[in-house]
Amino acid sequence: MPQRLVVVGNGMAGARTVEEILARRGDFTITMFGDEPYGNYNRIMLSNLLAGVEDESGIFLNDLGWYADNGITLHHGQRIARIDRFSKHVYTSDGTATPYDKLIIATGSRAHVPPIPGIHRSGRGYHQGVFAFRTLDDTRNMIRYARDHERAVVIGGGLLGLEAARGLQNHLSHVTLVHSAGHLMNAQLSAQAGDILRGSVEKLGIEVVTGARTTEILGKHAVTGVKLADGRTIPCDVVVVAAGIRANSEVAEISGLVVERGIVVDDQMRAQDEPDIYAVGECVQHRGETYGLVAPLWDQARVLADHITGKADAAYHGSRVATKLKVAGVDVAAMGLVAPERDDDEVVTFAEPRKGVYKSVIIRDGRLVGATLVGDIGKVAFLMQAFDRGLALPEERAELMFDLGGPSAEVSPAEMADDEQVCNCNGVTKGTVVSCVQGGCKTVNGVMDKTKAGKGCGTCKGLVAQIVEWAAGGEVEVDPAASWYVPGVPMPKPELMRAIREHRLTSVSSVFAKLTPGGDEDAKSKMGLASLLKMMWGDEYDDERDARFINDRVHANIQRDGTFSVVPQMKGGVTTPAQLRRIAEVAERHQVPMVKLTGGQRIDLLGVPKDKLPQIWADLDMPSGWAYGKSFRTVKTCVGSEFCRFGVGDSTSLGIAIEERYQGIEGPGKLKLAVTGCPRNCAEAYVKDVGVVAIDGGKWEIYVGGAAGAHVRKGDLLVTVDTAEEVIRLTGRFIQYYRENGNWLERTYAFVPRVGIDHLRSLLLDDSEGIADSLDAAISASVAAYKDPWQERSSPVTPGQFRTSLPLTVLS
Amino acid sequence: MILGDISDIPLGEGRAYAVDDTQIAVFRLRDGSVRALSAVCPHRGGPLADGQIDLKFVVCPLHLNTFDLATGCSTGDLPPLTVYAVRVDDHDQLILEDS
Ligand code: SRM
Numbered sequence: 001m002p003q004r005l006v007v008v009g010n011g012m013a014g015a016r017t018v019e020e021i022l023a024r025r026g027d028f029t030i031t032m033f034g035d036e037p038y039g040n041y042n043r044i045m046l047s048n049l050l051a052g053v054e055d056e057s058g059i060f061l062n063d064l065g066w067y068a069d070n071g072i073t074l075h076h077g078q079r080i081a082r083i084d085r086f087s088k089h090v091y092t093s094d095g096t097a098t099p100y101d102k103l104i105i106a107t108g109s110r111a112h113v114p115p116i117p118g119i120h121r122s123g124r125g126y127h128q129g130v131f132a133f134r135t136l137d138d139t140r141n142m143i144r145y146a147r148d149h150e151r152a153v154v155i156g157g158g159l160l161g162l163e164a165a166r167g168l169q170n171h172l173s174h175v176t177l178v179h180s181a182g183h184l185m186n187a188q189l190s191a192q193a194g195d196i197l198r199g200s201v202e203k204l205g206i207e208v209v210t211g212a213r214t215t216e217i218l219g220k221h222a223v224t225g226v227k228l229a230d231g232r233t234i235p236c237d238v239v240v241v242a243a244g245i246r247a248n249s250e251v252a253e254i255s256g257l258v259v260e261r262g263i264v265v266d267d268q269m270r271a272q273d274e275p276d277i278y279a280v281g282e283c284v285q286h287r288g289e290t291y292g293l294v295a296p297l298w299d300q301a302r303v304l305a306d307h308i309t310g311k312a313d314a315a316y317h318g319s320r321v322a323t324k325l326k327v328a329g330v331d332v333a334a335m336g337l338v339a340p341e342r343d344d345d346e347v348v349t350f351a352e353p354r355k356g357v358y359k360s361v362i363i364r365d366g367r368l369v370g371a372t373l374v375g376d377i378g379k380v381a382f383l384m385q386a387f388d389r390g391l392a393l394p395e396e397r398a399e400l401m402f403d404l405g406g407p408s409a410e411v412s413p414a415e416m417a418d419d420e421q422v423c424n425c426n427g428v429t430k431g432t433v434v435s436c437v438q439g440g441c442k443t444v445n446g447v448m449d450k451t452k453a454g455k456g457c458g459t460c461k462g463l464v465a466q467i468v469e470w471a472a473g474g475e476v477e478v479d480p481a482a483s484w485y486v487p488g489v490p491m492p493k494p495e496l497m498r499a500i501r502e503h504r505l506t507s508v509s510s511v512f513a514k515l516t517p518g519g520d521e522d523a524k525s526k527m528g529l530a531s532l533l534k535m536m537w538g539d540e541y542d543d544e545r546d547a548r549f550i551n552d553r554v555h556a557n558i559q560r561d562g563t564f565s566v567v568p569q570m571k572g573g574v575t576t577p578a579q580l581r582r583i584a585e586v587a588e589r590h591q592v593p594m595v596k597l598t599g600g601q602r603i604d605l606l607g608v609p610k611d612k613l614p615q616i617w618a619d620l621d622m623p624s625g626w627a628y629g630k631s632f633r634t635v636k637t638c639v640g641s642e643f644c645r646f647g648v649g650d651s652t653s654l655g656i657a658i659e660e661r662y663q664g665i666e667g668p669g670k671l672k673l674a675v676t677g678c679p680r681n682c683a684e685a686y687v688k689d690v691g692v693v694a695i696d697g698g699k700w701e702i703y704v705g706g707a708a709g710a711h712v713r714k715g716d717l718l719v720t721v722d723t724a725e726e727v728i729r730l731t732g733r734f735i736q737y738y739r740e741n742g743n744w745l746e747r748t749y750a751f752v753p754r755v756g757i758d759h760l761r762s763l764l765l766d767d768s769e770g771i772a773d774s775l776d777a778a779i780s781a782s783v784a785a786y787k788d789p790w791q792e793r794s795s796p797v798t799p800g801q802f803r804t805s806l807p808l809t810v811l812s
Numbered sequence: 813m814i815l816g817d818i819s820d821i822p823l824g825e826g827r828a829y830a831v832d833d834t835q836i837a838v839f840r841l842r843d844g845s846v847r848a849l850s851a852v853c854p855h856r857g858g859p860l861a862d863g864q865i866d867l868k869f870v871v872c873p874l875h876l877n878t879f880d881l882a883t884g885c886s887t888g889d890l891p892p893l894t895v896y897a898v899r900v901d902d903h904d905q906l907i908l909e910d911s
């Protein structure tokens with residue numbers, strides 16, 4: 001025989017719990033009591049109902065038919081007055097007894113109405129014109145009354161008060177919000193955030209009075225105003241009290257259950273010492289907490305349904321409350337701490353009061369412990385996850401508040417399907433990452449190495465890190481190698497450079513021999529070391545060819561079938577008929593499979609076999625365009641003042657001059673530049689590693705750290721200068737600083753924000769550390785030492801340098 | 813079978829040899845020893861002789877998958893490479909042993 005389940009309270013938590021039990025096919029005969037005369041409606045929507053954006057029929061979640069269809073006996077409009085725990089019966093106010101085997105109490109809470117003189121009329125409940133805001137009936141009455149009146153005062157500047165104020169504007173002409181604390185939503189927001197919210201609310205036409213305690217409701221027959229502690233009176237004919245909520249726990253209390261601020265329950269939602277009585281929703285107190293929002297109730301309902309239908313390990317551990325609301329038309333999100341608590345709590349705040357935008361995050365030990373967003377909650381999904389799960393946070397803290405053009409990390413690892421592709425370059429799914437972690441690999445880099453996730457364009461690295469953290473359940477191991485310049489030498493770049501200088505290590509093999517624990521070589525570190533040593537030693541660098549990646553051994557870019565691409569230099573994207581003719585002839589003579597214009601304003605000959613490279617270079621007799629190196633690549637230009645009717649600077653000549661000077665200089669990552677003749681930006685200078693923009697008055701702006709590849713970022717304005725010579729000099733100085741301080745493969749779009757544009761300005765322009773001259777000297781030395789690699793064609797540098805490693809069959 | 817003179821392979825690099833129908837990548841490690849493996853990457857056919865090596869591994873130049881030079885095993889989950897026995901004789905000749 002099914003057990004008799006009785007539920008007291010037919011609100012959001014009670015009805016949801018019953019739905020969850022039905023979904024688990026729990027074997028119960030269910031009886032529900034609700035003292036409101038309806039089925040279950042969405043209480044949250046009362047705000048919309050008041051504001052007139054929803055009508056009554058739209059807010060019902062479970063109408064009376066739903067109860068009938070599911071075999072539930074609903075006693076609506078009936079209040080339970082008492083529970084007999086011993087005989088296991090509940091009693092309605094008129095004395096009718098109903099037996100239960102299991103009982104769920106879901107009586108929610110009610111509006112807290114402070115004992116303000118004049119608020120009640122003896123024997124008549126509230127003074128006429130005074131309303132609470134909790135139920136459908138409250139809302140209906142309020143609307144009906146407000147329509148015929150003019151001025152309302154809302155007491156309480158929390159969520160409910162704000163919603164009431166906004167809604168009332170729909171029905172009468174003047175609304176004043178009176179709040180006793182110093183700023184709005186003081187439970188969720190800091191004073192600054194509260195003030196910004198206030199600004200937005202006032203713009204809507206709601207008058208706001210803070211720091212104002214209401215001491216009396218004035219008016220004998222009808223309300224005429226409210227009186228404040230400071231003696232002011234605010235005339236009005238409607239008063240809405242929204243001064244907080246209190247749990248409906250009296251019935252439980254008089255029936256002998258343990259009640260504090262709510263009905264005390266354990267992790268199975270069981271009332272203390274009661275094997276057959278449960279409580280759920282706003283009426284409960286779990287581990288000392290009571291909740292006033294729906295999200296925690298859903299968690300509780302699930303656990304209770306699991307438990308009562310026999311799932312042994314179901315347990316509720318409390319909810320981390322993150323609020324995301326539209327309060328009086330303003331987006332507000334708040335979670336965790338409102339203000340920092342410890343000296344070393346990290347706080348990042350952004351405020352733009354005129355736009356009504358406020359953002360603040362509080363970070364403790366690298367974890368998000370509090371966040372507030374007002375006016376713009378674009379980043380809320382990520383923040384809520386970070387808060388909930390303690391995700392790793394981006395180093396660039398501003399990314400917590402703004403989309404800096406980076407990957408949007410708004411997908412939650414938990415929500416993703418196992419077969420969802422995380423790394424779109426290497427086709428790695430969430431499931432693969434998770435099983436790698438479960439296989440014991442608990443560092444982000446370790447997982448990336450094993451699965452190849454994040455090893456393509458790199459945009460998914462953040463997401464991969466999140467999944468690893470999530471899958472490791474907080475046991476992520478910090479990878480010491482993360483700070484090393486290359487994985488095989490245990491040192492960050494500055495330390496490594498110091499050691500290299502100290503021991504005069506001029507070859508990659510000597511670095512391994514001297515600086516790695518067992519003197520071990522590491523194939524994956526060779527390329528980065530080669531680049532670094534070349535930069536540091538210039539002509540003195542001992543160039544061991546095996547340290548080079550294949551592209552740098554043969555000065556061309558390896559392709560999917562083992563052939564190579566050849567991109568001759570075409571400075572500033574400017575060519576000549578003779579050059580074009582030569583390229584055409586070479587392509588024809590060697591039957592180059594494809595000739596293509598590149599995104600870098602030059603011509604690419606693709607599909608060239610390795611052994612044909614020297615001949616093609618000889619026939620072209622043009623310098624290398626370095627399309628294969630971690631090096632200075634191109635300077636794109638536009639036609640500029642020479643031809644363009646808008647041009648204000650000779651961008652073409654300057655671009656060519658820059659490319660001529662810095663061609664092929666190797667760095668930690670690629671360097672792509674552009675010079676554009678006016679801010680219309682046809683050469684896309686704003687999104688280049690270094691972008692130069694001609695502006696009116698013969699000046700040039702220099703932007704650094706821009707990107708429009710896997711990552712999109714507008715460069716930061718480094719400086720505006722008067723002459724082309726200054727552009728060239730400062731470009732070189734910046735490049736050299738990047739070469740010396742950038743991490744291996746760290747493009748300028750990551751480097752510049754890491755160092756900070758202000759710091760860069762002080763270093764490169766104000767010469768705050770006195771390094772400007774040495775940077776200039778170092779880059780000049782590298783420029784002077786430049787040799788075109790394609791000259792290396794007549795006699796190979798190593799045996800079989802251009803011998804093919806083909807023929808190859810492409811497997812896929 | 814003699815593949816050629818060991819000086820055909822620069823120290824720390826690899827070169828590919830065709831033996832009948834088989835493509836073999838031979839690597840000359842910086843400690844002077846030699847290793848031989850199938851030349852074609854099982855991932856997407858990358859030319860392993862163009863890869864970078866250390867004393868233990870070769871890294872395919874196309875997508876950077878890594879294989880053990882001694883066993884041919886992938887450090888990921890790719891099928892292993894075939895390992896061939898090679899040595900350098902007293903006349904600096906690179907010898908592929910019969911299998
Ligand atoms: C040929 C070209 C495409 C085209 O047909 O136009 C090209 C081709 C390749 N790009 Fe590119 N990129 C080309 C312009 C660009 C541009 C546009 C530009 O230079 O103005 C970008 C965006 C700007 C930037 O660099 O951020 C671009 C962003 C990338 C990226 C993403 C870099 C990033 O960190 O965001 C990669 C991958 C990488 O560097 O790891 C990449 C990598 C590659 C490689 C080298 C892939 C590789 O490692 O083998 C491609 C070589 C193909 C081949 O077989 O030769 N390519 N690539 C363009 C050559 C330009 C040139 O003349 O040098």
Ligand SMILES: Cc1cc2nc3c(=O)[nH]c(=O)nc-3n(C[C@H](O)[C@H](O)[C@H](O)COP(=O)(O)OP(=O)(O)OC[C@H]3O[C@@H](n4cnc5c(N)ncnc54)[C@H](O)[C@@H]3O)c2cc1C
Pocket residue numbers: 008009010011012013014033034035036043044045046047078079080081106107108109133134135160163248251280281282283291292293294295297325
């Ligand atoms: C205007 C308004 C706007 C809100 N906006 C949001 C929002 O945007 N986001 C959010 O998360 N939350 C919001 N809330 C809060 C949310 O509505 C509550 O958290 C939720 O309704 C609580 O559910 P509950 O089942 O515990 O209580 P309730 O929904 O109040 O249900 C309790 C039910 O039990 C009945 N009852 C009480 N005692 C007895 C008894 N002795 N016998 C029989 N029946 C009894 C009550 O009449 C009531 O119907 C808002 C609330 C209001 C009033």
Ligand code: SF4
Pocket residue numbers: 638639640641644645646647648676677678679680681682683
């Ligand atoms: S950027 Fe200015 S100068 Fe260059 S083409 Fe456009 S309009 Fe002309």
Ligand code: FES
Pocket residue numbers: 853854855856857858872873874875876877
């Ligand atoms: S082909 Fe070798 S790693 Fe892809």
